[in-house]
Amino acid sequence: MKALRMTRYGDIESSLEFQSANMPSPKVDEILVRVYAASVNPVDNMVLRGDLKAMRKESFPAGVGRDVSGEVVAVGKGVTHFREGDQVFARVGEEHVGTVAEFIAVHASHVAPKPQNLSHQEAAGIPLVGLTSYQSLVQVAGLKQGDKVLIHAGSGGIGSMAIQLAKSFGAYVVTTTSTANVGWVKALGADLVIDYKKQNYQDLLSDMDVVFDTLGGHYTLDAFKVIKTGGRVVSISGDLDPQTTEELGLGWLIRKLLALKSRKLMKAAEAKSALYRMVIMKANGKQLQELGNLYQDKIITPVIDKTYAFEQSKEALSYLAAGRAKGKVIISMEEPATA
Ligand SMILES: NC(=O)c1ccc[n+]([C@@H]2O[C@H](COP(=O)([O-])OP(=O)(O)OC[C@H]3O[C@@H](n4cnc5c(N)ncnc54)[C@H](OP(=O)(O)O)[C@@H]3O)[C@@H](O)[C@H]2O)c1
Known part of the structure; x- marks a missing residue:
């Protein structure tokens, strides 16, 4: 599968590239999600620059992106409350970072059902900032x-x-x-x-x-x-x-x-x-579901500034790095055509 990856600490142009990566295989308590949309956050640029090295050292190549909205394509044996075909969103745990990719494995406890009234692009902007x-x-x-x-x-x-x-x-x-x-x-x-x-x-x-x-x-x-x-x-x-x-x-x-x-x-x-x-935010599927309900009930509405195609992910990160984003910056993947 194709994924945007960090090859070393540095800047967007020199240290990020699209690579062919192994398809993640979900462990017993994990879910495999086909990514329809991801969103970028300032932390993605901070990690790339090496600002957070003292807290957590990366091993390269490393994935990029922590927010995802997509479809469940496989579940681990221990996962009981999600199944293939479910539309979900999540802030993945630090061990799974890499949502700017075609597929991502996520711990089931970090996942929530996507609010039905939102597109994947809208939902992908919620998890990290919402939590x-x-x-x-x-x-x-x-x-x-x-x-x-x-x-x-x-x-x-x-x-x-x-x-x-x-x-x-x-x-x-x-x-x-x-x-x-x-x-x-x-x-x-x-x-x-x-x-x-x-x-x-x-x-x-x-x-x-x-x-x-x-x-x-x-x-x-x-x-x-x-x-x-x-x-x-x-x-x-x-x-x-x-x-x-x-x-x-x-x-x-x-x-x-x-x-x-x-x-x-x-x-x-x-x-x-x-x-x-x-506060250092933590991935949490239960809280995400509560937030999802606020969107479902239209108490909160998504605020999207710009949406970029997968191939333009580096532009999305550059735009965010300028510090003037008005709401969320989204990366949209191509969804398969429905029959
Ligand atoms: N600790 C954690 O777990 C955690 C989690 C998430 C985010 N964060 C941090 O929280 C910060 C904000 O994240 P974000 O996603 O909201 O970033 P963002 O979307 O990139 O924020 C951009 C916005 O900041 C505004 N801004 C810049 N300087 C300002 C100022 N002096 N006064 C008022 N507004 C100003 C800009 O508005 P104008 O163009 O109008 O100036 C722009 O709309 C980042 O530093 C991020 O790393 C930490």
């Missing part, structure tokens, strides 16, 4: 009705999903974006959209219950300037907090170094009696 938003806002921040939440970068893959998810929980949603995106981000349901080109959100906000920091850098520490006492700051791009480094099972020395790095953040959190957590 990240769910695990950050619902699981860790415990978002509830009436909470005031700031979601940075409302026009991104994460932001455009997180705004809708937070609204579905009855939160008051504030988001930041650039001038050109203000109108359509507002239409996603945000109560207040701050144009970061013209306004400083720190001048406008105070006493937020939750800040969802998608940007990292100085934005993580700055969150404590607008959070209320006892509030919750959840980051997906900031420094790792001690609890998360422990959960990740990182070694003692690296945990010590990371603790030093996050010292300022933990101090700022303590001064506000606030929570600080850095």
Whole structure:
């Protein structure tokens, strides 16, 4: 089968190529999916550049892509709740990365039925950003009705999903974006959209219950300037907090170094009696099914910026790397014609 693969750490042009790869064979608790659509995420470019080497070393050639929507073509002996012909979607586990390919094996516990009202292209854009938003806002921040939440970068893959998810929980949603995106981000349901080109959100906000920091850098520490006492700051791009480094099972020395790095953040959190957590999302089929239901019930709608053909996958990654995506960037495979 044909697959896009990383041949070494580097850039999109020099380190990615289409190769002929062995067909994956599903283990006892796995499913083989024929890929109809995949989506790309910033993590794909980060892994390619070698930014995450300290956490996980790649062996080459390595697959590209973590989101998939497609059709089940085979199931392992231990799989009881999916069968051949099912239309499914998933964020595959790190051991299965490589959805920009004709076929992919996935652990059954990471898979959910595709919402029937969505195309494969729409569904492929949901898993990674949906699970990240769910695990950050619902699981860790415990978002509830009436909470005031700031979601940075409302026009991104994460932001455009997180705004809708937070609204579905009855939160008051504030988001930041650039001038050109203000109108359509507002239409996603945000109560207040701050144009970061013209306004400083720190001048406008105070006493937020939750800040969802998608940007990292100085934005993580700055969150404590607008959070209320006892509030919750959840980051997906900031420094790792001690609890998360422990959960990740990182070694003692690296945990010590990371603790030093996050010292300022933990101090700022303590001064506000606030929570600080850095979330590393995990594949989870059950949560994905819950998210799928929100799409099925039209409480959330997919936001797709651009769709590329399989052969244009490198262009898709380059477009995403520019950092200006408005919603999700999708890779569409050719579906077999129905008789
Ligand atoms: N920890 C985890 O498990 C996890 C999971 C998923 C993602 N992430 C991380 O989360 C980040 C966001 O992911 P994504 O998929 O949403 O990325 P993305 O789709 O590439 O985000 C692009 C968007 O960011 C906006 N943006 C850039 N700078 C901004 C600023 N200063 N203020 C407001 N908006 C700004 C851009 O809007 P404008 O053009 O209007 O500026 C654009 O719409 C990435 O760094 C990713 O690596 C982490």
